[in-house]
Amino acid sequence: MTERDATAALSEEKRWRLFLWPPLIVSATLLVIPQASFVWMSLHKNLGMGLLGSTLTLENYARALGDAFYLDCLWLTFWLSLVATAITLFLAFPAAYLLARSRSAWISFLIVLLLISSFVTIVIKVLGLSLVLGQEGVVNQFLQWIGVISVPLRMLNNQSGVIIGLIQYTLPFLVMLLFSVIQTIPVSLEEAAELHGAGRISTFREVLLPLALPGLIAGGLVTFNLNMGAFTSAVLLGGGKVLTLPVVIQRKILLDVDYPFAACLATELVVLVFLFNVASTFFIRWKTRGASQVR
Amino acid sequence: MTTAVRIRRQWFFWLITVGVYLFLLGPIVAVGLASLEGKQTYHFQFPPETFSLAWYLKIPHKYFQALGVSIVVATLTAILSVVIGGAAAIGIVRGGLRIAEPLKAFFSLPLQVPLVVTGVVFLQFYNQLAIASGIDLLGSLPGLVIAHVFVTVPYSVSTVSSVLARANPRLEEAARTLGASELSIFWRVLLPTLRPALFAGCFYGFIVSFGDVPVAVFLSSGGFVTLPVEIFQTLQFDFDPAVLALSTLVVVASAILIVLVQKLVGFDLVLAYAKR
Numbered sequence: 001m002t003e004r005d006a007t008a009a010l011s012e013e014k015r016w017r018l019f020l021w022p023p024l025i026v027s028a029t030l031l032v033i034p035q036a037s038f039v040w041m042s043l044h045k046n047l048g049m050g051l052l053g054s055t056l057t058l059e060n061y062a063r064a065l066g067d068a069f070y071l072d073c074l075w076l077t078f079w080l081s082l083v084a085t086a087i088t089l090f091l092a093f094p095a096a097y098l099l100a101r102s103r104s105a106w107i108s109f110l111i112v113l114l115l116i117s118s119f120v121t122i123v124i125k126v127l128g129l130s131l132v133l134g135q136e137g138v139v140n141q142f143l144q145w146i147g148v149i150s151v152p153l154r155m156l157n158n159q160s161g162v163i164i165g166l167i168q169y170t171l172p173f174l175v176m177l178l179f180s181v182i183q184t185i186p187v188s189l190e191e192a193a194e195l196h197g198a199g200r201i202s203t204f205r206e207v208l209l210p211l212a213l214p215g216l217i218a219g220g221l222v223t224f225n226l227n228m229g230a231f232t233s234a235v236l237l238g239g240g241k242v243l244t245l246p247v248v249i250q251r252k253i254l255l256d257v258d259y260p261f262a263a264c265l266a267t268e269l270v271v272l273v274f275l276f277n278v279a280s281t282f283f284i285r286w287k288t289r290g291a292s293q294v295r
Numbered sequence: 296m297t298t299a300v301r302i303r304r305q306w307f308f309w310l311i312t313v314g315v316y317l318f319l320l321g322p323i324v325a326v327g328l329a330s331l332e333g334k335q336t337y338h339f340q341f342p343p344e345t346f347s348l349a350w351y352l353k354i355p356h357k358y359f360q361a362l363g364v365s366i367v368v369a370t371l372t373a374i375l376s377v378v379i380g381g382a383a384a385i386g387i388v389r390g391g392l393r394i395a396e397p398l399k400a401f402f403s404l405p406l407q408v409p410l411v412v413t414g415v416v417f418l419q420f421y422n423q424l425a426i427a428s429g430i431d432l433l434g435s436l437p438g439l440v441i442a443h444v445f446v447t448v449p450y451s452v453s454t455v456s457s458v459l460a461r462a463n464p465r466l467e468e469a470a471r472t473l474g475a476s477e478l479s480i481f482w483r484v485l486l487p488t489l490r491p492a493l494f495a496g497c498f499y500g501f502i503v504s505f506g507d508v509p510v511a512v513f514l515s516s517g518g519f520v521t522l523p524v525e526i527f528q529t530l531q532f533d534f535d536p537a538v539l540a541l542s543t544l545v546v547v548a549s550a551i552l553i554v555l556v557q558k559l560v561g562f563d564l565v566l567a568y569a570k571r
Contacts, residue, residue, distance in 0.1 A: 012389075013391035014390075016385060016389035017390035020382070020386025020387065023383035023386070023402075024383065024386075024398075027401070027402060027405075027445075030445040031445070034416045035408075035416055037420060038419055041419060094309075095308075095316075099312075108557070112554060113319075116323075116546075116550045118502055119549045119553060120506070120545075121508075121522070121545075122506055123508060123526045123530065124323065124526065124542040124546065126322075127526070128324075131322065138325070167318075168322065228409045229408070229409025229410035229509055230411070231411055231508075231509055232508045250411065250512070253513065262415055263415070263419065266411070266412040266415050266416070270412050273409055
């Protein structure tokens, strides 16, 4: 590249940078100002009737972290999200793999079905789940008919109902995301492994899984984050008994009108999710650095 | 071994995939079948005993109004988030900045804010804004669209930047050498390259906004409610079987829409986007 070309490229880059300013200002405004005033509010005492105490206090945080009830809610939210994410990853990967690899004429039809499923709001899906998962619903009837169970399973109004609802919420998105991840892994690598005598399981474990790992973790994080902030399934499939933090926050706002305490619980949730994301990102970096050294 | 043979041998993967589809589509089909039940009043039963379209004629007007609100909010959200996210991606990828990676991380931050928190944060922000300036965004179209744009911009940034990173800048150089103006390079070279990514960003923005409950539930008001929130309230407080009929209509309309888009544009585009 000649010097003149380099200067031209530089001025061009400067021109492209202009595109960055409007979105940066909008995003920073929407991220920083509301969040900051929100955290600020969590540091005040609630006096009722929308009035706040005038002095800064950590009272809300002491209450949230000192009360076993709220700690249990936090733990429950984390645990249910984690279990739902693990199951969703386990289900999504094989489906995404087949959609990405298969040359069958059915694939585009299957993709359309997947898109329809992702397009339908979770509320309608939850309604459908409550139709089929009841004590006398078709799922229990079928399982009893084929003789797997003798007593109907309880899948509604408890934690398993909430987990099923969370999976229903995130599964189509995760399949789409992993589909694009697997498409970037050349099929020839798997073929090479098999030509050299690797079995299916070891091809999967030694070739496919390491290459897909960054995508799996990124997809898992998106799923986990969605689960941590969802309350539709907790409210509708938990029967009012599964009190995750999002449900408690909603009740604090809508029933108790205790904004500062809700703000404190929400801040707690954000911090937990953020730390979890940062920790996982470091884990990816560490893992992939190891992989590139091997290569 | 050919790919086709290998895929056929992966019976375990196929088994799970069949399970995934049954799990995803079963509940939706159940809603459709249950909506045809004519006999009951305020409870649902499946499978239906008597077929009837009675509930379709009894859908309260408020649901159609809510559907209208949802469509408008989701359309505006999709367009705004793709414009904002697309511009950000162009700046990040083509700007040659050393802080490109941190910038990308910054734009994806909203994905790490749980949706319920986004809802209460904007609720509280609009309350304070109303006190401070008299502008009341709570329970209004702009208020909800702003919150949804906040949530969906990261999707557009990631779809557009991943396509842009793979696009060939020489196409633009060639156009410039041949005497094209900057404006026509933008419209006639860059935008067509980005079309699949912009389309995918739009699509995700629409889906997220159209299906959202945790944000919209806090930013709705009596006269301004989205469809998912309206259905959510119905399921939570007083069940009305007309919801089954309405949900079925929405599902059928969505299915037709998606098949049409598939025929006209093709979804390889939507799915071709890479993560991050």
